[in-house]
Amino acid sequence: WYVLVKNPERSGTFLKLEKVVNHVNVVEDEEVFFSVYLSPATLSKITGKRTGSPSDIEAVGVEILINGRQARDGVATTQKFGGKTDWWTIQSNKVVQTNSFKLLDKSETPFKFLWWDRYVEIDEKAK
Numbered sequence: 001w002y003v004l005v006k007n008p009e010r011s012g013t014f015l016k017l018e019k020v021v022n023h024v025n026v027v028e029d030e031e032v033f034f035s036v037y038l039s040p041a042t043l044s045k046i047t048g049k050r051t052g053s054p055s056d057i058e059a060v061g062v063e064i065l066i067n068g069r070q071a072r073d074g075v076a077t078t079q080k081f082g083g084k085t086d087w088w089t090i091q092s093n094k095v096v097q098t099n100s101f102k103l104l105d106k107s108e109t110p111f112k113f114l115w116w117d118r119y120v121e122i123d124e125k126a127k
Contacts, residue, residue, distance in 0.1 A: 001036040001103055002088040004058040004095070008047050013094050014058050015046065019103035022126035032120045036103045037111075046101055061088050 001021065007013040019036045026032060043052035061077040063070065063086065077085050084090060106112060107122045 002059075002061040002063075003036075003038060003103060004060075004087070005038075005043075005046055005101075006056055006058055007096065013096060015101070016088065016095050016097045017101055017103050018088075018097070019105065021105045022123040023120040024123045025121045033115075033118050034106075034120045036105055037109050038101075038103055039109075042101050059087060061086065063088075 001019040003017045004014045005017065007015050017038070021034065021036065023034060038057075040052060043056060044050060047056050049056075057078075059078050061075070063075055065071065075086050077087060079087075105122055106119055107124065
């Protein structure tokens with residue numbers, strides 16, 4: 001997962017947040033759901049605003065790998081950045097990768113026990 005957030009400290013620049021989530025027991029040819037979360041508190045810390053808004057997020061992307069290889073239709077993104085669908089691969093002085101702010105997988109949120117039958121199981125040992 002990749003999330004691009006507007007950097008409030010330098011206009012025209014962005015913070016890139018990343019999260020790797022390993023899933024297990026995925027049933028082939030069945031619709032599945034998976035997600036990551038950027039908590040409201042983390043977004044407030046990044047933006048310095050009491051409440052966040054959708055305009056604070058520049059782009060969201062996901063790359064799906066199965067056994068280390070990119071899956072068919074394994075790249076999804078909310079928009080192109082620099083003309084590329086897989087914008088997270090672009091080296092740019094406008095994008096700063098940061099580990100200071102965390103994306104959370106579903107098991108790390110208050111929603112952990114909700115919709116357990118809808119979302120793909122997360123490999124807790126891979127964390």
